[in-house]
Amino acid sequence: MSKSMITATFGSIQWLFFIFANVVVVPISIGAAFDIPAYEVATIQRSSFIFTGIACILQGVWGHRYPIMEGPSGVIWGLVLNLCFSASSLGMSLEEIGGGIATGMILAGIFTMILAIFNLFPLINKILTPTVMSVYLFLLTFQLVFTFFTGMLKINDNGKLDLPISLFSIVIVIFVCLLNILGKKAISNFSILIGMIVGWIGYDLLFPENIAMASKASSLTLFPFGQPNLQVSIILITFLGCLVNLSNTRTTVEATSKILNETASSHQYKSSYLLTGLYAALAPVFGLISYSPYASSIGFLESTKMVNKRPFLVGGGLMVLLGIIPALGSLLATLPITVGNAVLFVAYLQLFGTSIKSLNGYQFSSKTIYRLAIPILVGVSIMTLDSEVFTSLPIYLQPLFGNGFIVGVLLSVFIEKLIKWDKVVD
Template identity: 30%
Template sequence: MKNQSTVKNLLGGLQWALYMISTGIVMPVVIGQSYHLSPSDASMYIQVTLLCIGLATITQAVFGHRLPINETPCGLWFGIFTMYATIGVTLFGSESETLRVLEFSLILCGVFGFILNMLGVIEKLEKYFTPTVVGTNLLLLVALCSKFFFQAMTSVYGDGYGMNLKVVLCSVVIIVLTFFLMNTRLKAYSVLISIVVGWGLYTLLGLSTPYEMPSQLVRMPRIFPFGPPRIELSMIITSFLCTLLLVTNLLSSMKIAQQMVSQYDEVATGRTKQAGSCFSFIYILLGCFGVTGLIPTSEGGGFVVSTGMTRTKPLIIGGIIIAAISFFPPITSLLSMIPESVGYAALFVPFVSLCGFSIECLEGAEDKKSMYQTVGLSVLIGIGIMNVPGTGFTMALPAFLSTFLSNGLIVGTIIALIMEVTRIHKKEKEN
């Protein structure tokens, strides 16, 4: 019985590892291209990103929130990295200098997180994450990601090329297979099996690229790979605003995970301060490696419900696997070849669960009339922003403002949070 449990945890850990790779590999690849990193430096950047994802996930699962949600590169910091890839040369002199400035900004984000946690600000914010705020956040997340899902699963990126029917066929097979596995005893490994089968089909259809063996078998990560952090006072405002928004995201992801897991198993609560401390440590670590910011992902909740893996042990094993393989370039190079369309198709079903849970959250709101107004305004503005070209903000606003105001998920969630805070304070005064 013990051996059976060990095998189950190991397979669950492997599935978590593949899930974290499939959701975390794209952003470091794009950042490497944006900063014109050499093949060696780009490979190193992927390596340290995977190492940080593994360590951050383990840190939160063991010492922080203790919930089955993984860390993944966040869109907010990804937007900052890609934006400064364009304007950083003008502001700071070169791309390498820009990356040094971003190292400083990440460390500063960790310091601000530590201060907010010590002052109790993070714990005070927790009570405002009501079903209305959480449900709104999930609806916006689904709206944001649906575009990326269908782009990847059809290979249509708005670059003048039509959809690739082979990619579409592969995606449909993976989705149908995942739905089928969800109703069998293999439910817990549905995503893992779908990725393996989908990758094999992708190769048979002649869609995959040839594997090139790296020259190094083992490589140690470098601290401050782009040089020591460069202090820029102009980044203080950006880092502080980032910290506030990321803390909001942290609390939202924790609340979502608690509500989803509590339906099936016991769940850790009252861990806000510990999660805040781990958040600070993680961002200082990210700054040391120059890795784009990470967040506990709300999508992980859908993955947990779909697979039934509500315990943290498989997640911790997955984090250990990710951290361990980051030292071996042949393995990281192979895993980085998981086709984007295969990863998104395998994660489509967990996202369906997430969409359903957002509606379930909203049904739990006490004041329905207020909820309808909050959701309507937040979702309308949030999705509206998602459909405005990014240049519409960058050409009219300062860099630190355009980064946030062009993010419909963040803006919509903040609007919902402000409206809910106002409603709660008004209700408390009346009582």
């Protein structure tokens, strides 16, 4: 086997692990929020593997045509969980909320496809200015780092830290960082794969009593979280969240094209938006949430320096196999969540560098710094607050104003349109 084939093979497996680790926890957390039985969650998880693999392949071949993971949106994930936790306050059942979310996603997906078909995205691009996209990247970096830092720590049922497992996660973080910083190209390019395999083996040897067991799947159920309904408030909240989610495509495709020293064409954006809209409309049918290109893929590409598209497409194909062949999915499902989160935590550190580079060397004055500082710091501040803080707000505003990412991006858009920054004099 030639060196190039070996590189492509390990690259494909590394993409598989990266995609899998990003996807596997979403159905579990949402299934728990909707109080879905474990066997139904297992079915939803298998559907997510197949759906994600196909979504990645279609985007790579026909959509934006870049090695960018397409997966469940982190923005919508947080929004859905917030709505579920607010169910009792909203005076609705989980099925009613799930049905309203499904309707909102379907409508947002159809709206996105209409925008793509009639080529109306230049209007949205006027809203998503370079500064807004920089704010988006910074906030996404903080949101992901917070999520995966928390996920790599093991919290017991009593709310206290499981010190041995948490320390093991920290060791994995240091190990992967050292591979990236000190390792030669052949090593650093596969740091994510090496970190996950070494972490997986080490975890199983040190903590055999904590090895996860995969649940058996049941037959497929359509709209498992609730049949579409006309709960207008839930629909509007979900629809707005999905519109903010559109910034994923613009930001991710543009940043990836820079890594590849290319300029993405309008046709690539149009095709990508069309597929993303289609995925958003289909996702709730199978108990999934709206999909979008993962800006975190930028961190993956920066870490591994592997920009060849073929391993990415093969990795997407392997994800489909995980869903089709239960034994394969069950095997990979035993990957410890804390290990996966620890390795992804390192991968997403690169996203911070991408955020800084997105500023393109722009020099901020004591006045113009507000266009960046206000939305970013307000958004991060909200992220660190307990959701209980917002219970004094009107019930239907809580999921929106309690989401620091959405607030920060919307605040950036408002500030950019309110003030003509090019005329501000220091």
